[in-house]
Amino acid sequence: MAKRRHDLYLLTPGPLTVAPEVKAEMLRDRSPNAELHRELTAGVRRYLLDLCNGAGTHECVPIQGSATYAIEAGLQTLMPRDGRLLVIQNGFYGLRLRELAEGLRLPVTALELPMLPLPTRADVEGALDADPSITHVLLCHAETGTGVLNPIEEVAAVARERGVKLLVDAVASFGGFPLDVAALDAEAVFVSPNKCLESVPGVAMVIAKRAALEGAAGRSASVVLDLHAQWQFFEEVGWWRWTPPTHVVAALARACERHREEGGTDRRHERYRRNWGRLVEGLRARGFRTLLPDDAAAPIIATFHDPDHPNYSFEALYRALERRDIVIFPGRLTATGTFRIGVMGDLVESDMDVILAAMDEALAEIGVVTARLVAGGEGAAP
Numbered sequence: 580m581a582k583r584r585h586d587l588y589l590l591t592p593g594p595l596t597v598a599p600e601v602k603a604e605m606l607r608d609r610s611p612n613a614e615l616h617r618e619l620t621a622g623v624r625r626y627l628l629d630l631c632n633g634a635g636t637h638e639c640v641p642i643q644g645s646a647t648y649a650i651e652a653g654l655q656t657l658m659p660r661d662g663r664l665l666v667i668q669n670g671f672y673g674l675r676l677r678e679l680a681e682g683l684r685l686p687v688t689a690l691e692l693p694m695l696p697l698p699t700r701a702d703v704e705g706a707l708d709a710d711p712s713i714t715h716v717l718l719c720h721a722e723t724g725t726g727v728l729n730p731i732e733e734v735a736a737v738a739r740e741r742g743v744k745l746l747v748d749a750v751a752s753f754g755g756f757p758l759d760v761a762a763l764d765a766e767a768v769f770v771s772p773n774k775c776l777e778s779v780p781g782v783a784m785v786i787a788k789r790a791a792l793e794g795a796a797g798r799s800a801s802v803v804l805d806l807h808a809q810w811q812f813f814e815e816v817g818w819w820r821w822t823p824p825t826h827v828v829a830a831l832a833r834a835c836e837r838h839r840e841e842g843g844t845d846r847r848h849e850r851y852r853r854n855w856g857r858l859v860e861g862l863r864a865r866g867f868r869t870l871l872p873d874d875a876a877a878p879i880i881a882t883f884h885d886p887d888h889p890n891y892s893f894e895a896l897y898r899a900l901e902r903r904d905i906v907i908f909p910g911r912l913t914a915t916g917t918f919r920i921g922v923m924g925d926l927v928e929s930d931m932d933v934i935l936a937a938m939d940e941a942l943a944e945i946g947v948v949t950a951r952l953v954a955g956g957e958g959a960a961p
């Protein structure tokens with residue numbers, strides 16, 4: 580029987596199961612004006628820039644709030660008012676990006692695509708051809724709504740050829756998937772601490788091209804979500820413009836150290852892939868089928884079809900797992916008739932065995948017999 584490493588497993592799109600040493604950083608009070616806190620913030624900004632090869636061209640601007648705050652700050656500070664945004668929408672988070680931009684009253688064109696096939700060069704070229712006023716294109720890297728990993732290099736190549744600027748919601752992927760902002764020539768990338776960076780929520784980051792920030796002075800219609808002013812304050816004064824979540828910043832600094840100690844993005848990606856493989860293999864052996872072909876799936880979320888069993892309901896499975904201190908994604912954001920399990924966080928392969936064992940118990944409790952699933956739904960004893 581695999582040993583349980585955490586009291587509670589948060590197998591969701593974040594917040595995640597966080598390492599005790601990251602949480603422990605939050606037990607100490609720190610002054611935001613102390614030199615030490617300034618260094619923590621500066622260290623995080625530097626580390627995240629280095630992770631995406633942005634040190635020469637880009638700036639990392641942290642902002643208080645969840646990742647959506649950073650996206651809103653970035654969009655409304657960096658988008659010229661005579662620009663037009665093309666949002667590639669192939670899942671729940673793509674839709675959220677579109678709604679954010681529309682809520683900001685930015686001129687928006689949506690490229691609505693199905694979950695699969697993945698967006699192609701021709702899709703993006705077609706959308707740009709149809710509307711020459713488009714100046715920026717925005718898409719999710721890992722679309723957490725479906726578990727699909729979007730081809731950002733291909734979209735970046737089209738954007739570069741057409742002189743259109745690229746904005747990437749890398750909230751779910753940053754730190755777990757390679758991303759080179761210099762090679763992509765990305766105008767801005769949006770980053771969360773509480774996904775592949777494995778820290779706690781409360782702050783988010785925009786990694787923006789220095790030239791884009793310089794050109795954005797005075798554009799923001801918001802005072803607190805003014806990315807340019809926030810950046811300037813870090814540059815000129817060296818600390819946060821308003822009260823920072825000091826405990827959260829300290830946790831993130833520790834999480835960055837752990838990321839480095841693990842061996843960086845590639846090693847972390849490999850760990851997630853091992854977790855994902857173990858979980859998918861285990862549930863396939865129990866008769867479950869994945870929604871996506873393996874090559875289109877981001878190995879941070881596994882999406883399964885609901886079992887075809889009269890006793891099954893998602894709600895019942897969710898509650899039965901929750902009673903075992905295992906929390907899976909709360910709903911089906913994009914694809915109906917599926918359930919999703921995240922494998923980001925301080926998780927290793929043995930944790931997948933804990934989850935699979937809990938899954939067996941939960942299924943038995945709600946009267947869904949997996950042997951019957953394996954047998955194809957017929958004939959097995961109840």
Ligand SMILES: *Cc1c(COP(=O)(O)O)cnc(C)c1O
Pocket residue numbers: 592593645646647648672719721722723748750751771
């Ligand atoms: C989690 C997530 C977000 C942001 O969510 P917040 O609730 O603001 O932290 C945005 N995009 C993607 C793809 C995500 O997975």
